[in-house]
Amino acid sequence: MGRVVVEGGPPLSRSASAAASEVIREAIIDGRLGPGARLKEEELARELGMSRTPVREALLLLQSEGLVESIPRRGATVRSYAVDDLDDMYQLRAVLEGYAARRAATRISADVVALLEESCARFDRLRASDDPRDLVKENLFFHNVILDAAGSGRLVPLVRKVIELPLVYRSFYWYSPEQKLISEHYHKQLTRALGAGDAKRAEIIMTEHVLEARDFLLAQLAADEGVSGS
Amino acid sequence: MGRVVVEGGPPLSRSASAAASEVIREAIIDGRLGPGARLKEEELARELGMSRTPVREALLLLQSEGLVESIPRRGATVRSYAVDDLDDMYQLRAVLEGYAARRAATRISADVVALLEESCARFDRLRASDDPRDLVKENLFFHNVILDAAGSGRLVPLVRKVIELPLVYRSFYWYSPEQKLISEHYHKQLTRALGAGDAKRAEIIMTEHVLEARDFLLAQLAADEGVSGS
DNA sequence: ACCGGGCGTTTTGCATACTGTATGCTCGCC
DNA sequence: GGCGAGCATACAGTATGCAAAACGCCCGGT
Numbered sequence: 001m002g003r004v005v006v007e008g009g010p011p012l013s014r015s016a017s018a019a020a021s022e023v024i025r026e027a028i029i030d031g032r033l034g035p036g037a038r039l040k041e042e043e044l045a046r047e048l049g050m051s052r053t054p055v056r057e058a059l060l061l062l063q064s065e066g067l068v069e070s071i072p073r074r075g076a077t078v079r080s081y082a083v084d085d086l087d088d089m090y091q092l093r094a095v096l097e098g099y100a101a102r103r104a105a106t107r108i109s110a111d112v113v114a115l116l117e118e119s120c121a122r123f124d125r126l127r128a129s130d131d132p133r134d135l136v137k138e139n140l141f142f143h144n145v146i147l148d149a150a151g152s153g154r155l156v157p158l159v160r161k162v163i164e165l166p167l168v169y170r171s172f173y174w175y176s177p178e179q180k181l182i183s184e185h186y187h188k189q190l191t192r193a194l195g196a197g198d199a200k201r202a203e204i205i206m207t208e209h210v211l212e213a214r215d216f217l218l219a220q221l222a223a224d225e226g227v228s229g230s
Numbered sequence: 231m232g233r234v235v236v237e238g239g240p241p242l243s244r245s246a247s248a249a250a251s252e253v254i255r256e257a258i259i260d261g262r263l264g265p266g267a268r269l270k271e272e273e274l275a276r277e278l279g280m281s282r283t284p285v286r287e288a289l290l291l292l293q294s295e296g297l298v299e300s301i302p303r304r305g306a307t308v309r310s311y312a313v314d315d316l317d318d319m320y321q322l323r324a325v326l327e328g329y330a331a332r333r334a335a336t337r338i339s340a341d342v343v344a345l346l347e348e349s350c351a352r353f354d355r356l357r358a359s360d361d362p363r364d365l366v367k368e369n370l371f372f373h374n375v376i377l378d379a380a381g382s383g384r385l386v387p388l389v390r391k392v393i394e395l396p397l398v399y400r401s402f403y404w405y406s407p408e409q410k411l412i413s414e415h416y417h418k419q420l421t422r423a424l425g426a427g428d429a430k431r432a433e434i435i436m437t438e439h440v441l442e443a444r445d446f447l448l449a450q451l452a453a454d455e456g457v458s459g460s
Numbered sequence: 461a462c463c464g465g466g467c468g469t470t471t472t473g474c475a476t477a478c479t480g481t482a483t484g485c486t487c488g489c490c
Numbered sequence: 491g492g493c494g495a496g497c498a499t500a501c502a503g504t505a506t507g508c509a510a511a512a513c514g515c516c517c518g519g520t
Contacts (some may be wrong), residue, residue, distance in 0.1 A: 015302065016474065041502070051475045053283075056502090057290060064294035072245070073482060073502060086384045095329045099322075112347045154296070158388055246504070270471070281505045286473090303472060303511055463520085470513075478505075485498080490491105 006120035014148055016050045023048060028067050028078050029164060030133060035080030039068065066161050083221055090214030093162045094207045097143065099161065101190065101206035104149035105199035112149050116142065116191040123187060124161070127180045135180065146206075179216050183209070246280045250288035253278060258297050258308055259394065265310030269298065269338075291391040296395055311395065313451055320444030323392045324437045327373065329437035330389065331420065334379035335429035342379050346372065353417060357410045365410065372417055376424070409446050413439070 024044065027033045039059060045052045059076045062068040069079040081089075119142045126135045142161065147156050186209040193202040254274065257263045269289060271282045289306045292298040299309040311319075349372045356365045376387055385440065409442070416439040423432040 038502095041453055042500095051473055052502090053476090057287070057473095060287060060290050061294065064291065073480090075372065077504065085383065088384050092382065092388070095325060099325045113316075153315065154318050154322055154392065157296075158322070158391065162384065179390065272471075282472090283504055283506090287503095304513090305472065461520105464518090466515100466517085468513105470511105472509105472511080474507105474509085476491080476505100476507080478503105480503080481501090483498100485502080486496090488493105488495085490493080 015054075017054035017057040017061075020044070020048055020050065020054050021061045024058055024062060025065075025164075028062075030136075033078050035078050037078045039076040039078065041075070065164065066081040067164060083218065086221070087214065087218060089162050090210060090217070093159070094210040094214070096155065096159050096162060097146075097210055100147050100150040100152075100155055101194070102199045102203035103152060103155075104146050105194050105202040107151045108149040108194050108197075110195075112145065112213050113191065113195045115145050116187075116194065119145065120184065120187050120191055123184050127177075127184065139183065146155045146190070149194070163214060176216065176220075179213075182212065186212075245284075246278075247284035247287040247291075250274070250278055250280065250284050251291045254288055255295075255297060258292075263308050265308050267308045269306040269308065271305075280396035287310075296391055305368070313448060316451070317444065319392050319395060320440060320447070324440040324444070326385065326392060326434045327376070327440055328388050330380040330382075330385055331424070332375050332429045332433040333382060333385075333435060334376050335424050335427050335432040337381045338424050338427075340425075342375065343421060343425045345375055346424065349375065350414065350417050350421060353414050357407075357414065368412065376420070379424070406446065406450075409443075412442065416442075425457040427431060 023136050024033070024039070033039070041055050041059070043050045043053045044059075048055065059068055059070065063070050063076065067079060068074040120137060123135070123138050123142070126138055129135065147159055167199075186205060190202060190205050190209065193205055254263070254269070263269070271285050271289070274289075275282045289298055289300065293300050293306065296305050297309060300306040311383045349368060353365070353368050353372070356368055359365065370393075377389055416435060420432060420435050420439065423435055
């Protein structure tokens, strides 16, 4: 079952392997490929209209990002995470993003703050939407802007590793209207603190923001006991 | 010029790509392949006695680890780090290892503390040695024990990424006798704080320890202006 | 003499072909 | 009838071949 599992829209990058990693990553993050799903090289290659080689390279990349797990002679699967792992990752994320916020506060420029404000506005508009997908993207954008503003090249790939994964489980997380509201609030507060150059406060807000996200997610998981949304 | 640049000793893994990544990583870390060195796929394949495919995969892996830099159509080189990058990485390392120490304080067991004490003792003995290599290893061991004691599976690979790199520049860093003494002191203090379960203090000590290491390294770099050891 | 364009070489990127190993099934033996 | 060995199959791992892009070089022009 499930014939066309992955399928990109736009013409994509000119590099086949990069295109493959983008498409597969997208598919994993927005749930088309659920945790535990097998990723057969040949099948993916066929669906993406390319040979196995770039697919292999893409899978290798995704593995290094922690999205994919690969057992030596048995192929790759979408990595599934235990609750304890998620807890761990969110704590790490809190530490790292807190640090990012602290750095960003003293480095951010006015127009980047404007970007954050715009993101907040869009976030507000998207809250009404039923489909959480756009909201997830907007949220990711917000956090990425701060990450970039931190001005640490090494930080970005590190955080990506810890950020993207939990997104797999986001679907039902974002269904909570209160959570949407609270997240928007923290985004606004964060924007203000960064605009004011208040490093300590930005760090605190970000840390709390992430830890609350963890709490919500874990609570949902405990309630729904292992159901993987949609 | 350098014919046999890379060359492993033992029979290595039975997986060619894994073997390749190990050999190349070793070569980079211990300096046989200096920063900026070009890594031509065919050349490496020839020297390692395999085809280009596993070499490509190895390079991809090393790229994800930050040891190698690859420009799309122009091949891979050993990544060279500017002073600013090193600064960045050490700050990140301070944050991450500080967090690790904090977690470890409440999770560490008595026998693991004993391990740390033994490491301190060995460290003390090794201080006399001219060759810093053993000292580097002992230091790495100490930090790894704490990392493991932190009990966060996600933390270890993350820190590795930030720890391994600066090791390239380690050689002359450890030549300073005062630095040896100070490092040993911090290791002892850290061991005590962890043994006492004092999380806050362990974090502070570790953070300062790493940041001081950064300061020493950067000072050395500024003095020697771009000389790469030996 | 210096600069710009065209050609050859080098080297990556992708595709295809082959090999080895793990898995599941069936058949034969106990 | 249950169990283990052998076989078939499927798939990852590796090798090789091909095409296209980037770089250096040489040559002609100004």
